[in-house]
Amino acid sequence: MTLHIETPLIQSRPLSLAAGRSIWLKLEALQPPGSFKIRGIGAACEIHARQGKRRFVSSSGGNAGIAVAYAGRNLSIPVTVVVPQSTTERARQLIRQENAELVVHGETWHEANELALSMLGPDDAFLHPFDDPRLWEGHATLVDEVARSGPKPDAVVLSVGGGGLFSGVVEGLRRNGWGDVPVITVETRGAEGLARSLEEGRRVELERIESIATSLGARQVCQHAFDLARQHPVRSCVVSDLAALDACERFLDDHRILVEPACGASLAIPYQVRDMLPEGNILVVVCGGVTASFDQLRKWRAALAE
Template sequence: MPLHINTPLLESRPLSLAAGRSIWLKMDALQPSGSFKIRGIGAACEHHAKGGQRRFVSSSGGNAGIAVAYAGRRLSIPVAVFVPETTTGKAKALIRQEGAEVIIHGASWQEANERAMSALDPDTAFIHPFDDPLLWTGHATMIDEVVAQGLSFDAVVLSVGGGGLMSGVVEGLARNGLEHIPIVAVETDGAASLAAAMEAGRRVQLPAITSIATSLGARMVSERAFELTQSRPVESVVVSDRTAVDACLRFLDDHRVLVEPACGATLALAYAHSASLARYERVLMIACGGATASLAQLQAWHAA
């Protein structure tokens, strides 16, 4: 039995009016772990559990760790999550709430990830937060669900951190005969590793993550995500932290759902960057969610 749920597909009247075109939301913010991550991570954890692994280790800025912890609890397998020092207190509390161990190491996800890799043994499965074909196949189910509901769309808008969501959406489009559908990949300034790679024509490493959207905090995008920009229609858009936060607060008013700035970056294209959508009539936005920011934190960022 999958650990994720089939999430609602909603036409958003507020976002449609703001953008001047039809905006549909795949509401993965409503997944039990709070984000889309449980689709792929749940699939990977089930795969490794069936293979006899007795422990899961992951590295995360928040949402992937929460998803691994949730999956481990559901599968009765212990979990250790290595997080960087920038991880919010809320994210750490949610990981611990699922019964997992939290180990804090390093100033960035890369450093936490290196420490996690050193903690492996033959009985332990490493659950990568974004760079694993098992994850992409799991994430692709969101497109399967949209297609099954009969929605036609001419673009997909999604947020990019390491590139796992984009890789999964591309797989989902391909297996439903929709390879031609363009993707608008959104990042925040200070975490835009995909935009930097597309500009340079090769993967590059950001010197640091300076965005508040720490869930997008991969200093280098995955090789698979970069390859996809070279082989299919992908447009990069970078928004400010402030724009992402404003979108989160407007979305809370409009849809009564709290998401973090990593998701707000996508929503911002309807609220404040509708020119980026000018070529499209019906847009599918992945409301990827995120459980690592509280309302108080969003309000504090907004007031800063």
């Protein structure tokens, strides 16, 4: 038995009508800790547990930390999560809710990550939020499930932060014989590390994150994701924070599921940027995220209106 569940794959009538394409949704928002992260992180935690590790240490902008805390509680292993100051209060509460120790440090994830690494002891396991082959292999199970139950997609739409989900999806496409399926990578303006890197032909490190989509808040994508983006058919797209927020609210009306702006970025493509999509069946990874409440969405909208 795994720590993640097999999530529904549904054909969305509202998004299909909006996009003029057949839109399929992989509902990772329904994972027990609220996002796709538990696939790879859960698998990695189970490996560390079998190896006798006695504590999990992680750095996170929110969702990865929640997944590690959830895994630790289910495996009866203590967890320490270091988050930056930009992590929402709701995310902090959800990490504590899983009985994990929470440490707030630094303005960005990179600073939180440095502290997390400095805390490691000989019996501790470090859980990186996105740069770990065990995570990519775990995230690839998402595509395995699609291959068993749905049509072969003509494109996959997903959000990119540090590149863990992208790396896993490409691995999943390849191992299911779908290596020719293009991936549309979506980022919000102010957190577009992959888009900038592809433009310049090198891994770019952003000076700062200037987006409300803090779950996409890695200033630099991992090397593996950058390499894959230059090998695999990829179309990079950058949307505004407002477009991501609009998509979150519209998706809530259409499917009664509340997701955060990092996920709304991907949903903005079928809702608003349909020209990015080929004809046929489009798979959108609804990556989820429980770090935003409806009240938080309203606060972000008010802030963007200023």
